[in-house]
Amino acid sequence: MSDSDDNANNLPDGQMENGHVPMEAQPSPSNERYSGQASDQFDIDLPTSHRYLGKLDNVTGYAFYDDGEVTTLAAIQTNTLVFPGFTLPLVLNNDLEINMLQRHTLKKNAFVLLTPNKTFKGVFPYGVIMEIFETHLRNDVLYLKARSRQRCRLVPGKEIKTLIGELYQVTVEVLLEPTITSPINCTQLSSLKARRSFQSSEYREFYKYRKYRQYHLSQFPLPGWVYDKHEICFLMDQLIQGLSNYYLIEFIPDDPVQLSYWFVQNFQLRHEERLRIMVTRTAIERLRLELKFLNMKRLICCANCDAEIAQQNNVFPMSKDGVQSNYCNPGGYVYETVTVSKATNFNLIGSPSAQFSWFPGYSWTIMQCRMCSAHLGWKFSSVNLKPDTFYGLAKSGFDVKIIYEENEAL
Structure with a gap:
């Protein structure tokens, strides 16, 4: 051929x-x-x-939910994965699906994107909430763009109700990013912590504070390097160094949460690896897992x-x-x-x-x-x-x- x-x-x-x-x-x-x-x-x-x-119309409103909030939304299942911060285009040709989606997103300008489990024989219990920001109905075809906002998980025991075709109704719990902290942030030396910094967002600055970290680390049983490997700046430095072998550094985000999602959208991972990252709750845990996959x-x-x-x-x-x-x-x-x-x-x-x-x-x-x-x-x-x-x-x-x-x- x-x-x-x-x-x-x-x-x-x-x-x-x-x-x-x-x-x-x-x-x-x-x-x-x-x-x-x-x-x-x-x-x-x-x-x-x-x-x-083609030309789409802007949609007003902002879809954002509190951490742990339970809500019922329309859902669409595709074979793709979209992590927070990334865009999904959709084209709907079925009149019934279009009417049903428009009715369910009239008040809540959002839907849940579902993905298959690792065997591709069922729905994975985690997904993302998508916010519709542009849409247009032309020649009985609905064109829209939606941006991924927040991770969520299906509430156990709640039915996944089929509305029509690949359109469903689900009840989900919203998952937000926990605050990133140092593994030795719980030290009891509050006065020392206030006077002598022991952490930094920049890895180069991090080494300037090593002598101060020794005061804090003296309370803990393990060697200092063990705790260093759980600092967000250490993980980011290692991951960015590894990614720079494949990508221009200007394209790699310097925010830890964005980096943990950017990695999944850019580095070539197996489906089960991506699902494993999807369920990981904190940016530190995701970066540690991604550093393993990178190697x-x-x-x-x-x-x-x-x-x-x-x-x-x-x-x-x-x-x-x-x-x-x-x-x-x-x-x-x-x-x-x-x-x-x-x-x-x-x-x-x-x-x-x-x-x-x-x-x-x-x-x-x-x-x-x-x-x-x-x-x-x-x-x-x-x-x-x-x-x-x-x-x-x-x-x-x-x-x-x-x-x-x-x-x-x-």
């Missing part, structure tokens, strides 16, 4: 394997807008705006046949949100997509198309696994922008394989 094969998907006319369909009302990107020289750098702010959805060598492989597709160091950001973002096709299917600079073991299917492109100025071509013909994602190409070529891998089409060294396997 070569790159020039004609629509070998055997799908209905006008429909393509990745779910994209031609839309008469959706204009193609203007050639004038992207007719600059080949040295033009792609604007990574564009994908986060999801301009392929494992990983490969991106075809989910169907395990053929190697890319390596961890091939990932790079084409969006200011990072290397991994959620995008929606006209059929309403949400793809969690990872952008990589290099890929292997794939064939291209069909001709390039700019229709409904998630990256304005780029045309996409379907990628299939060379070994088993499973759908992997899309090749994006442009004659006017840099990079001129990259690949968007659909998370539903690949697995993350952990490579253990011989001594680790033993």
Whole structure:
């Protein structure tokens, strides 16, 4: 199967394997807008705006709940994970689903996003509360964008009520971030703690206070380095150093809570690893767990046949949100997509198309696994922008394989 094969998907006319369909009302990107020289750098702010959805209307209001608050909300289940601070685009084509969602979000401008459990045979008991901030009903299709605000968990014993299709009603308990404190913050030397600082948000400053920490640590039975490894500044320094091998440091957040969520959206983790981070309550615990995951060598492989597709160091950001973002096709299917600079073991299917492109100025071509013909994602190409070529891998089409060294396997 070569790159020039004609629509070998055997799908209905006008429909393509990745779910994209031609839309008469959706204009193609203007050639004038992207007719600059080949040295033009792609604007990574564009994908986060999801301009392929068309013009949407702003929604007023703010959805925020108190820690431990129990509330009943509409819920949508997808195969994607969205952590606080990140955006989810949605396209709803079913009239009954649209009416039901609009009715349930009329007073509460929010819904719960549910995700599958680790076996993909049920609903995971933790999710996130999504706040709708833009929406528009056009040609009987509802386009919306929602931002993840808070983690939550399903209240045990409460029924998950099916409203229609993939739309549910659930009762959840809201989970907020506990205050970050030092592991030796409970020291009884209050007067000493007030006069001689023993903690810092910056790792470099942290070492300036080491001699003062010795006074506080003298009360505890374990060596000082044990407590140092539980300080938030130590964990952040270690994690950022490790991530800088794969990502530009300017894209990595310096807030511990944001960093703990950014890691999940950008580093390539297995589904069960991401779920494990989802249930972890504090930023310190999440960063410790993520530091462990960071030190494992990983490969991106075809989910169907395990053929190697890319390596961890091939990932790079084409969006200011990072290397991994959620995008929606006209059929309403949400793809969690990872952008990589290099890929292997794939064939291209069909001709390039700019229709409904998630990256304005780029045309996409379907990628299939060379070994088993499973759908992997899309090749994006442009004659006017840099990079001129990259690949968007659909998370539903690949697995993350952990490579253990011989001594680790033993």
